[in-house]
Amino acid sequence: MKVRIKDIADRAGVSAGTVDRVIHNRGEVSEKTRKRVIGILKEQHYEPDILARTLASRHPLKVAVLIPFHTPENWFWKKPLSGIYDACSELNHFKIEVREFLYDQFAKGDFIEKADEGLNYLPDAVIAAPVYFQETTEFFSRCSESGIHFISVNSNIDHPGQLTYVGQDSRSSGRVAAQLIDFGVLKDSRILVVSIAMDKDNYSHILRREEGFREFWGRNNKASGMEIINLSIAKDSYPYIRRALTETFHKYDSIAGIFVTNSRVYQVAKYLQNTSREDICLVGYDLINPNIKYLNSGTIDFLISQKPHEQGYKALVTVFNKLKMNKQPSPEQLIPIDIICKENLCCYQV
């Protein structure tokens, strides 16, 4: 049934050690027998036994994690990390070693420094969040040269040789938001798109969310008559936001729906609650506590989750599958766009 190294060796008329050397490209095998062994390996569909392999192997699988660190103010990158660790403890038995190289997402120099440290660690694979496009590209190139596998999470750089990308299709998520609002408002309504203090690591996401949001009516319903108004708010402080919203409501009456392109939707919810405008459809991103509060109170109608935890989890599992199981992942692993409302919230809270 199962083909072992010994079986291959017998058929090739050599010893197990020779087959082993062929499998690991460790040299010290004549070209002639190498060809022969390789032929038999393929012919017999040899698959190494992972259990025996990791049991016998002394070296762990080293994975470097190169993402921004999180702070009390910027919680975002906490979840991918815990997702990685959760996956790690599930795969614990397989000798996986995770090492963090967390950088300041607002300091390019720090990224470069931490990237260097990551390479010096001599990992087998790198999980990286590409905040700095140019620098990450260079970093991935260096990985490629050193034979280090690399995968990008959250936003895609699509470097050649990249193992996979794990993240959300932001454009689709924008379309989902549009469909939700379209469903909730009457025809010929005014809809507001609010972008608040776009943070560095989500900048391209936000643009694509907006694109998707517009695309929904552009494609499906040119004559829908929806009027879409843009509002960009530079600072994430409530007084600032309140002023901007007040101005906008003054300028445009009868706004029926609001789409907030990032997690700051709770600020808008606060404003709507304070001004008794809870009937306005409100859709935004991310299951963070202030958002959940307004989801439960009914001010926020829907939240779209980026599932950061799952992103980290899937990233590590992918590394494991590739390097231990020799399973090639699909080039893109798009996280499902979950629609969260008050009534299904409970099943998504971990």
Place this chain on the structure above:
Amino acid sequence: MKVRIKDIADRAGVSAGTVDRVIHNRGEVSEKTRKRVIGILKEQHYEPDILARTLASRHPLKVAVLIPFHTPENWFWKKPLSGIYDACSELNHFKIEVREFLYDQFAKGDFIEKADEGLNYLPDAVIAAPVYFQETTEFFSRCSESGIHFISVNSNIDHPGQLTYVGQDSRSSGRVAAQLIDFGVLKDSRILVVSIAMDKDNYSHILRREEGFREFWGRNNKASGMEIINLSIAKDSYPYIRRALTETFHKYDSIAGIFVTNSRVYQVAKYLQNTSREDICLVGYDLINPNIKYLNSGTIDFLISQKPHEQGYKALVTVFNKLKMNKQPSPEQLIPIDIICKENLCCYQV
């Protein structure tokens, strides 16, 4: 770092064989040394190495699957099965043996017969879908006596000693449907709840979905003024359904939303399309092809997925975690209630 049997043996002043006998309750150990070894095992937090264990063990982990078989007309039970096999091939290396015992969900006698066969197989664990309450209860009791672990999927019997239940919270899913329709219609609207040809294995689900649906307004919004009308259609044939719907629309004008409590929502969609009533909010269950068609055409607004594939998948993973990894699962594993619309459909299709 890692504690091995040998380490325990050294500390206890015995040989590895003795420790092994203690671990596996294989007897032939004096009570005195048994106590001592057990003490050291706990003190040192001994955790067996799964890799070495399965490598050395000759016996596979035997899992019996006792669910209804699927037919071209009744596709439902196909997906849990493939979910189980997907999990199995992922855990392939750990010597897991899955054996199907598929019964006719409309023949109680067949269930009893297949249940017997399942027990004769002498499995380590059973994954069962409890269609017949009384008979499944007896079956689970027999499992309990024989030391066979058992878990129920899709609908919960909550037998004492049950490893876990994997399935959806039907009541919550009804509330989700209610919230969606509430979001899409105006205040003081008429809403129709349609139940079509309730099949045996989903009967209790359907009742609880209805309960949840009503509960939404009962709790949140007593003065909402929504009028909810019930329509039960006994036969799943389009002419029959058409007649019933025509009568209802004749009796009640201005119906704004329809909730179909099972996967037959496509039949209602067909009717709405034929009678140019696509503007009515339509929500139903399950990602089957006819439903997907109407979701894409816009007649169905939302589908709620039972995620049958994931149910099977999780069930087998749970068995594995318990029996191989010795990890106790939570007593209930509720599948998230995913809201599927046209724009996020693609990420959920596997």
Place this chain on the structure above:
DNA sequence: TGTAATTTCGTGTGCGCACACGGCAAAAAT
């Protein structure tokens, strides 16, 4: 032709565990 250097290969050990077998004592039977 003989010796050294190099290539090529086989053997052995260990990873941590399961399990069979056999040994050695004390207890029981004769």
Place this chain on the structure above:
DNA sequence: ATTTTTGCCGTGTGCGCACACGAAATTACA
């Protein structure tokens, strides 16, 4: 007092693989 039984325990082997070591075969060189 001797066999026989029984309880209790240690040892050894194998699971499939990685890797070190050393042996044999080949080549290079004097």
